[in-house]
Amino acid sequence: MTALAPEHVTMPVLGRLSPHASRADQVAHIAEAARQIRLQDLKLVHYANAGHIGGDFSAIDVLATLYGAVLNVDPDNPDDPERDRFILSKGHVAGALYTTLAAFGFLPVAELATFLKPLSKLNGHPNRNYVRGVEANTGPLGHGLPIAVGHALSAKLDVSRRRTFVLTGDGELQEGSNWEAMMAASQHELDSLTVIVDRNRLQQGATTRETNDLDPLDAKAAAFGFAVVEVNGHDHGELLDVLSAVPFRPGKPTFVIAHTHKGHPISYMSNNVAWHHKVPDEAQLQQALDELDQLQRRQQDEEVARAAGDERQR
Amino acid sequence: MTTTTAPPTVGATDAAGPIADRPRFDCRNAYVETLADLAKNDHRIVGVVNDSVGSSKLDAFKKAFPDRLINVGIAEQDMVGVAAGLANGGRIPFVSAASCFLTARALEQIKADVSYSDRNVKLCGMSPGVAYGELGPTHQSIEDIAWLRAIDNMTIVVPADPAETAAAMRWAAATEGPAFIRVSRMSVPEIFDAATYEFVPGRATTVREGDDVTIISNGTVLWRALAAAEQLEAEGVSARVVSMPTVKPLDVDAVVAAARETKGIVTAEESTTAGGLGGAVAETVVAHHPTRVRILGFDAFQPTGSAGFLLDRAGMSPEGIAEAARSLL
Numbered sequence: 236m237t238a239l240a241p242e243h244v245t246m247p248v249l250g251r252l253s254p255h256a257s258r259a260d261q262v263a264h265i266a267e268a269a270r271q272i273r274l275q276d277l278k279l280v281h282y283a284n285a286g287h288i289g290g291d292f293s294a295i296d297v298l299a300t301l302y303g304a305v306l307n308v309d310p311d312n313p314d315d316p317e318r319d320r321f322i323l324s325k326g327h328v329a330g331a332l333y334t335t336l337a338a339f340g341f342l343p344v345a346e347l348a349t350f351l352k353p354l355s356k357l358n359g360h361p362n363r364n365y366v367r368g369v370e371a372n373t374g375p376l377g378h379g380l381p382i383a384v385g386h387a388l389s390a391k392l393d394v395s396r397r398r399t400f401v402l403t404g405d406g407e408l409q410e411g412s413n414w415e416a417m418m419a420a421s422q423h424e425l426d427s428l429t430v431i432v433d434r435n436r437l438q439q440g441a442t443t444r445e446t447n448d449l450d451p452l453d454a455k456a457a458a459f460g461f462a463v464v465e466v467n468g469h470d471h472g473e474l475l476d477v478l479s480a481v482p483f484r485p486g487k488p489t490f491v492i493a494h495t496h497k498g499h500p501i502s503y504m505s506n507n508v509a510w511h512h513k514v515p516d517e518a519q520l521q522q523a524l525d526e527l528d529q530l531q532r533r534q535q536d537e538e539v540a541r542a543a544g545d546e547r548q549r
Numbered sequence: 550m551t552t553t554t555a556p557p558t559v560g561a562t563d564a565a566g567p568i569a570d571r572p573r574f575d576c577r578n579a580y581v582e583t584l585a586d587l588a589k590n591d592h593r594i595v596g597v598v599n600d601s602v603g604s605s606k607l608d609a610f611k612k613a614f615p616d617r618l619i620n621v622g623i624a625e626q627d628m629v630g631v632a633a634g635l636a637n638g639g640r641i642p643f644v645s646a647a648s649c650f651l652t653a654r655a656l657e658q659i660k661a662d663v664s665y666s667d668r669n670v671k672l673c674g675m676s677p678g679v680a681y682g683e684l685g686p687t688h689q690s691i692e693d694i695a696w697l698r699a700i701d702n703m704t705i706v707v708p709a710d711p712a713e714t715a716a717a718m719r720w721a722a723a724t725e726g727p728a729f730i731r732v733s734r735m736s737v738p739e740i741f742d743a744a745t746y747e748f749v750p751g752r753a754t755t756v757r758e759g760d761d762v763t764i765i766s767n768g769t770v771l772w773r774a775l776a777a778a779e780q781l782e783a784e785g786v787s788a789r790v791v792s793m794p795t796v797k798p799l800d801v802d803a804v805v806a807a808a809r810e811t812k813g814i815v816t817a818e819e820s821t822t823a824g825g826l827g828g829a830v831a832e833t834v835v836a837h838h839p840t841r842v843r844i845l846g847f848d849a850f851q852p853t854g855s856a857g858f859l860l861d862r863a864g865m866s867p868e869g870i871a872e873a874a875r876s877l878l
Binding site: 320364380381383386399411412416418419422423 | 595617619621624629631632633635636637638639640642657662665666
């Protein structure tokens with residue numbers, strides 16, 4: 236198998252639209268970012284012969300929405316003390332994070348070619364001391380939420396408007412540290428904190444239900460003092476609307492249950508537990524790239540139809 | 550790293566008389582007074598506790614800085630993660646919790662969120678070692694130094710008296726990076742002069758000159774080492790006593806000098822014999838100048854008993870330490 240090389244890194248740097256861009260344009264931009272990130276991430280995992288493609292693909296739409304239009308972060312000033320913080324608690328989807336950070340200018344795209352190579356800065360789990368934009372060295376599960384609570388507390392002490400977002404896996408919520416942190420978030424009325432759960436209902440080897448059921452997750456989060464919102468975690472419009480509107484209840488942290496599918500939208504991966512950290516072979520890579528192309532053409536057709544509809548309404 | 554061979558700040562045989570007869574002080578008082586003083590002058594400093602307000606003597610701090618004492622409840626993993634997040638937001642958290650729970654329950658948070666993430670978090674292990682002697686091995690914390698010593702990017706400080714506790718706190722507040730400071734509740738005599746003592750990480754202090762044998766110690770056992778040296782002196786044995794407040798990084802030069810210049814080394818600490826100060830000294834001696842090392846500490850779960858009783862029982866009474874030193878002559 237060919238090893239990961241510079242020619243496999245072809246993603247453009249997308250950057251952000253003006254905050255004054257229309258919602259439709261923002262959503263289209265996020266969709267394009269998510270598509271590009273998936274195309275690139277597929278190649279990273281295929282050629283590096285390792286990675287967590289299933290979890291990457293369930294989280295990429297959330298990541299693209301956050302970095303594409305929600306987070307107040309600036310690649311030219313990544314250490315701004317007043318930046319929003321995004322903490323990736325499910326650190327094993329580092330490939331998705333690196334690719335997203337590259338798409339939005341935090342990481343040179345060319346550096347993606349070092350993914351998982353000896354001495355690379357792009358370890359299988361993110362390291363903030365090596366990669367701009369990474370806020371915490373996660374990997375062991377159940378660490379991101381307490382860190383996010385600590386940051387939100389610091390913002391409250393500073394009387395700052397900076398916000399904290401943390402993305403956790405759903406299986407990860409089996410770690411008790413999350414629930415300790417949720418109690419503290421509620422106790423301290425941290426409404427600048429948004430927890431996003433990548434609710435793909437699959438963990439490493441089975442469904443969450445078969446393993447250690449989380450349901451009723453909405454009721455549990457509400458009982459822990461959170462304002463709970465459920466979204467389609469692959470619908471960029473829904474994600475944008477919800478993540479731009481937090482907090483929903485003054486004094487309450489927000490708990491966004493993002494319903495996702497592991498491996499989305501690739502037909503042979505989607506919602507298939509086998510794809511937690513399986514590597515697509517040559518044929519599977521080609522099929523996935525083709526499917527993403529077909530998806531893009533369909534979206535373009537829809538876009539044309541929508542624009543035509545708008546025209547008719549005028 | 551440099552070896553300090555200057556005269557000790559306070560000698561074991563100075564005008565204050567035998568060290569064992571001097572008044573004793575609870576280092577937690579120096580801890581809370583210093584923390585409050587630091588917090589007064591630096592708004593970034595916050596306390597983080599796991600309901601351990603009273604046991605850390607932080608009631609006055611809480612009254613003075615109500616917003617800046619963050620009590621996460623009985624939740625150590627959350628406590629250390631929250632501290633890392635506070636540090637991400639520019640604060641300097643002093644986590645203050647019983648050492649047994651802080652280091653054992655939150656070990657992975659200490660490793661990943663603090664050390665590996667290189668966050669400016671100060672971990673203050675209260676009542677470590679056998680301070681909770683009567684409460685048994687669940688609450689005794691003889692393993693904390695060995696556990697944390699295995700973690701990269703962690704300075705480990707075991708102060709021996711109030712002046713050293715205060716100096717270590719001031720150093721920690723002024724120095725970016727992770728640190729673990731052990732703060733005992735067991736009263737100890739003053740060894741260092743608060744007005745002149747300067748804490749430098751990785752630097753040992755020869756608190757008593759001697760050229761027959763060396764005793765390397767820290768924390769609550771240092772005064773016992775000095776008392777042992779007084780006893781040995783009466784027998785005509787010249788024992789050097791080296792105060793090694795920083796277990797990591799270790800003052801390699803001071804250890805090598807002791808190995809080279811005296812007949813052997815006794816280490817004495819309120820910690821497990823595996824992987825603590827004794828382990829660090831032995832590793833150093835083997836690599837640089839092999840000599841005999843007697844490691845005094847706890848080699849098993851300890852029974853119920855006061856801290857003093859357990860230290861004596863493990864061979865760390867002044868007589869026990871002197872006996873170990875004699876065995877190397």
